[in-house]
Amino acid sequence: MLPMFFWAFVIGGIICVIGQLMFDVAKLTPAHTLSTLVVAGAILDGFGLYEPFADFAGAGATIPITSFGNALVHGAMQEAETHGLVGVLTGMFEVTSSGISAAIVFGFIGALLFKPKG
Amino acid sequence: MANKKNKQKTPQQQQYEQLEKKFETKRPVLKNCIKAFFVGGLICTIGQVISYFYIYFFHFTEQTSGNPTSATVIFFSMLLTGFGIYDRLGQFAGAGSAVPVSGFGNSIISAAIEHRTEGFVLGVGGNIFKLAGSVILFGVFSAFVVALVKTIIMELGGL
């Protein structure tokens, strides 16, 4: 358990450093950077590499946005196993829905509660 | 891309660019990376604590605890965004606070808060995905392609 925290910290930190390098060295906008990371996550999962990685790093792999791509592929593949090609479309949001729905729900609650501070 | 751009520039513009570069404050890449590493790592460690919390006290396993964990992280992100702390954290940590899912939450929540003056339907509704939209679009589309390719390969392999 304690090594888990350590590796979550290190791996999570490293993914963020990759993002920072994309900001500062490649001069990408945040939107470009995050989109690229999500696509990278999806491709890694396509090769079956993301899951062992998540086993190893725990939240260090599931909290960064890369896991969003991984979760989308996962949902699609799960459905694809039972429903074939159609499942690819229908299963996409099966696993990820919680992250997106939480963000939407809290976003709206936030809009009800808060004003931008500037 | 960059090459094409340079070709379009007149010699005068290129000369100016070189002059201007001399005075341009360089981005402190190393310092930024260190800050991103520690803040990003810390957010992930907090995520790990939260996920163990769900494992320990609720009916979540290591695999399923991911969902409530990201929801909780986004919830905290909402509070920090609403109280005007997340933008300051972002200036400090850069990718350290943008890459974790809390940054995804922040991009949705900040857009929602920002546009409430234009009404809830057209303002909040129309702009909530202003920043996160590209992440969702490319996430979904790339996942579709990856899953499609993988499924086709598996079915062909099965034949």
Place this chain on the structure above:
Amino acid sequence: MKSKQKIVYFLFILSFLLAGCEKDYSSVSRWALLKTVDPKPIAIGDKENGADQQAVEEIKKETSETDGIYDVAVVKGAKDIIVAYKVEHMHRFKMKSIEKELKDKLKKNFPDEQFTVSSDFKIFLETVRLYDRIEHNQYSEKEANKRVKQIIALKKELT
């Protein structure tokens, strides 16, 4: 959704407050995630040194000898045997193949038994909690068997 989440967060805060006063579990399961607890294998409803007890001890030994595995909890219910274990951190990359290897090995050596094998912390935690209660005679045989079924159901949710 909203109210459900609210309850979750309320519980979240509450359980932090209550965590200190919790007296249900003895120290073994409390520290199950933090350190090696190495619980004794249990066969529900079996006497000391019965045939089942010998079998579970054999299973535990077998499991512990597998590469990368440490801290094994084994509980034998009416039909099923739960084998929960921890994987050394550097072996976590190949956690899936370790699980498969172990499954095959157990099936080969104990062809008559039904195994539920998991490296998930949650399954481990619940198994140790079950062990605690049985040790402290808080569970009747029936209750214990019911609990075994619940843990197996939890494991099935994972896949």
Place this chain on the structure above:
Amino acid sequence: MLKGKQSWLFPNHPVILSTGVSGGPFEANGYLAHDFDILHDDLWMGKDSYEQAHRLLLEEAAQTALQKSEVKPEDIQFFIAGDLINQITPTSFAARDLKIPYFGLFGACSTSMEGLALASFLINYQGATKILTGASSHNAAVEKQFRYPTEYGGQKPPTAQWTVTGAGVALVAANNNQPNLPYTTSATIGKVMDMGISDPFNMGGAMAPAAADTISAHFNDLGRDASYYDLIITGDLGKIGRETAIALLTNNGWDINPDKFKDCGLLLYKENQPVQSGGSGAGCSATVLYGHLLNEMKKGKYKKILLVATGALLSPLTVQQKETIPCIAHAVSIEINGG
């Protein structure tokens, strides 16, 4: 009177009768807080939206300018102003309430000097006797339009600049030999320059060539050089832009004394305020000139200044379409007869 290629001389010396300057909380913590007439401690300023707060800033600055010289709005012929928001609505809405015939300007952050140059020209040639001119910007309203939501945690690079929350308005009038009032003597209208910079977080670097070009043109047209002025001050070039502009002017053979070449965006804020490269925005040059600089002139610190307001004529759309940033600069010289 046209002088040279692109400059006007104002032989009748239109005077700046009075000014009004308003600002936000961030400016209140800066160096020049005491030069503001009105300071708000909240970005919302009691309004329902940032855009309304933006309008309020301009209205208050205009009212203050009018009150100080005890002139009624009816006695003013024209109101020449602008801002950065789409279709310059804050300014137009303020003009609706002021009920003064109105010219809406857009020159990005150079609006203040564009307005002052036009106002001086009109008054010098009896096109008007009193004109209200000014510019304003509101940090959150501008950020919202040009960049990200204000609460978004994006990292600004050190080349970025901070949009000023503030409005500066001047009442320009015909010269009746009023004592100890600053007056405008000349103006140079700049041409749009594009040196191929496309980074919207490096406005100073993009605008420096425009500033240098306008200053060179001003010197050439009027047969002056930098020593004529006690102070040459640019609008919002920031650290990088200022140094680049000095280098450009020196390369062109002008002798520039860096101590007499300042930037409004660098005067406003303290070092510990997170403004990166300096202040910017339409309100930047307007608040610093109509507040701080004119006060200093009246105190006798400067006799002749040249204010060069620079503007980056970009929109979020052109940035996304990967266009480079065209820039402009307008210069107005202001003098005072010392007591």
